[in-house]
Structures are given as C-alpha cells and as structure tokens.
Amino acid sequence: MLRNYRDRNLDVVERITTNIRNEELAEAAHTAHSLKGSSGNIGANQVHQYAASVEQHCRNDQPAQALDELKNLRTTLQQVIDGLAQLDEPADESAPIESNANIDRDELPNLLQQLEGYLDTDLRQAGALLKDIQQKAKGTEFSHALAEIEQALNEFDIDTSKTIIGRIGQQM
Structure with missing residues (x-):
C-alpha cells in the first residue's frame, strides 16, 4: 500500500x-x-x-x-x-519466525496494543508487526481476525483495524 x-x-x-x-x-x-x-x-x-x-x-x-x-x-x-x-531494501531474513500455534495468551494482548499504537504513528511498522503476530498465531482461533486486520490495513481503514483488535481483546 x-x-x-x-x-x-x-x-x-x-x-x-x-x-x-x-x-x-x-x-x-x-x-x-x-x-x-x-x-x-x-x-x-x-x-x-x-x-x-x-x-x-x-x-x-x-x-x-x-x-x-x-x-x-x-x-x-x-x-x-x-x-x-x-x-x-531487502528484508532482514536472518531470523525467520517459526510457526507457533500455541501463541502465549499473555503475549498477544501486548503485541496487539503495540500494533494499535503503530496504526496511529507508523503504518510500515504496523504492517511488519502484524506479519509477526500472524506468524506466531498461525493456525489459532485468531488467524481469521488477523487476516481481517491485514485487509483493513491494506485499504487504509485504520478504524476497522482498531475495531478488530478490540474484538480479539474481548475474546481473550
């Protein structure tokens, strides 16, 4: 985008x-x-x-x-x-993130809070962090909602992204 x-x-x-x-x-x-x-x-x-x-x-x-x-x-x-x-610039591929279907439920709220902050200040960082979260939550009940955030972000729909983040927070 x-x-x-x-x-x-x-x-x-x-x-x-x-x-x-x-x-x-x-x-x-x-x-x-x-x-x-x-x-x-x-x-x-x-x-x-x-x-x-x-x-x-x-x-x-x-x-x-x-x-x-x-x-x-x-x-x-x-x-x-x-x-x-x-x-x-080429992406740093020195430390690929392994898939983790058992994302730490204590870590996810912190990552989502960070993501929400980046939505207001740095969309590039928001995109990178979202990819990180998606990789960590691959195969979990959060995968679909994270894909929705990605779609909203690609459409520059920050409000919808934040709404979905809030919805995930309520599920936790």
Missing part, C-alpha cells in the same frame, strides 16, 4: 504544476484533493495540509498562490517519498 502511494505520487507535483500553468485549475484541484486524501490515510500530515492548501487556492482561482504553496508541497512530499524508498 505504501509502495502504491509512493509510485502514484512520484510526479504528482509536476502534474499539478502543469495543470495550473495550462489554466486547468479544476484538474489541479482534483489531483491535489486525491493527494490530500491518500496522504491523510498514510499519516503524511504535512503533505496532507499542503495539498489541501493547493487544492483550496485552485478552487478559489488563485493560481499564483497555488504555485507558491507547491514549493512546500514538493519539499515535504519528497521527504515522504525518500522515506518510503526503504520499502525497496
């Missing part, structure tokens, strides 16, 4: 700039709106704010202000994209 965000937005600032210079402000606003939404979904809050500002300037027929704000957007978006470059 994060690779998709990165790949989709590599040239988004240039596309918006071209739209503005071609006096296609509605298209520029639409593109900025899409960037705003996807950035909010992954927690790229500064990009979200700058994209919202560019969108508003375009909707208010203020191309000069939109172009000025694009400078800030370009800088912050590039920082996010650079950070997402880590996704292309």
Whole structure:
C-alpha cells in the first residue's frame, strides 16, 4: 500500500504544476484533493495540509498562490517519498519466525496494543508487526481476525483495524 502511494505520487507535483500553468485549475484541484486524501490515510500530515492548501487556492482561482504553496508541497512530499524508498531494501531474513500455534495468551494482548499504537504513528511498522503476530498465531482461533486486520490495513481503514483488535481483546 505504501509502495502504491509512493509510485502514484512520484510526479504528482509536476502534474499539478502543469495543470495550473495550462489554466486547468479544476484538474489541479482534483489531483491535489486525491493527494490530500491518500496522504491523510498514510499519516503524511504535512503533505496532507499542503495539498489541501493547493487544492483550496485552485478552487478559489488563485493560481499564483497555488504555485507558491507547491514549493512546500514538493519539499515535504519528497521527504515522504525518500522515506518510503526503504520499502525497496531487502528484508532482514536472518531470523525467520517459526510457526507457533500455541501463541502465549499473555503475549498477544501486548503485541496487539503495540500494533494499535503503530496504526496511529507508523503504518510500515504496523504492517511488519502484524506479519509477526500472524506468524506466531498461525493456525489459532485468531488467524481469521488477523487476516481481517491485514485487509483493513491494506485499504487504509485504520478504524476497522482498531475495531478488530478490540474484538480479539474481548475474546481473550
């Protein structure tokens, strides 16, 4: 999901700039709106704010202000994209996790609490921890719910992920 965000937005600032210079402000606003939404979904809050500002300037027929704000957007978006470059680095396979159908019931609540915290701060860490939990709980009554969390996370549906975590906690 994060690779998709990165790949989709590599040239988004240039596309918006071209739209503005071609006096296609509605298209520029639409593109900025899409960037705003996807950035909010992954927690790229500064990009979200700058994209919202560019969108508003375009909707208010203020191309000069939109172009000025694009400078800030370009800088912050590039920082996010650079950070997402880590996704292309090979995974550390030095210590594979063995399947454990008897996950420690004292450990699972702590792992789920950690996962819930990452959902608010670092979706990459959340994804990695979820994979770890899924491996440890493979073949247990929690496997299906953990797969539901994975699906919700892939759709950037943080609230549903948290709801499912709460449901697992109640089962324990």
